[in-house]
Amino acid sequence: MPVNPQLxxxxxxxxxxxxxGRExxxxFARAVFADAPVHTDAEAARALGYADVVAPPTFAMVIQDLTLQQLLGEPDAGIELSRTVHAEQRFRYTRPIVAGDELTATLTxxxxxSVGGNAMVTSETEMTDAAGAHVVTATTVLLVGSGESA
Known part of the structure; x- marks a missing residue:
């Protein structure tokens, strides 16, 4: 099934x-080699004016993944994971993510x-804190193969 344009x-x-969570x-900081103390040392983060350790910018993917699972699980999407490649990722921050934040995400x-018989699916995930204030928008482009042989 091709990707549903009505998405x-x-x-x-x-x-x-x-x-x-702080841990x-x-x-995540260790996994992506973000070795600045602000990412691992709460006192260093507080000295810079943050309430706790600051997540590296790509940490937003952890939360965005929850929304991408919704998209990939949509029965009429026509997006088959085995034919999908993560083609592009961008982040637009209002403020950094800090341990203790409670974030909610909504994907649109x-x-x-269509690109050469394949599909490019662009989505934006808006993440807000417990007060409803914008924290980050994560934009993802997925390349979905047609599944047809060349």
Whole structure:
């Protein structure tokens, strides 16, 4: 089944709140070699004016993944994981993610376009804190293969 063009404009329900844990931030920082003390040392982060350790910028993918699972699980999407490649990723921050944040994410499909018989699916995930304030928008482009042999 090809990617459903009627996905464009579809907004999925908000995720359950995700509590950003200090150890999760530290683990992620180690995994991506983000060795600045602000990512692992709460006192260093506080000295810079943050309430706790600051997540590396790509940490937003941890939360965005919850929304991408909604998209990939949509029965009429036509997106088969075995034919999908993560083609592009961008982040637009209002403020950094900090341990202790409780973030909710909502994905909207912004575009589906055909490229050489394949499909490029663009989505934006808006992440807000417990007060409803914007924290980050994560934009993802998925390349979905047609599954047809050349």
């Amino acid at each position: 464009v404009g579809r907004t999925f329900p908000p995720t359950a709140p995700y509590l950003v 999760k931030v530290r683990e 499909v912004g575009g589906v376009r």
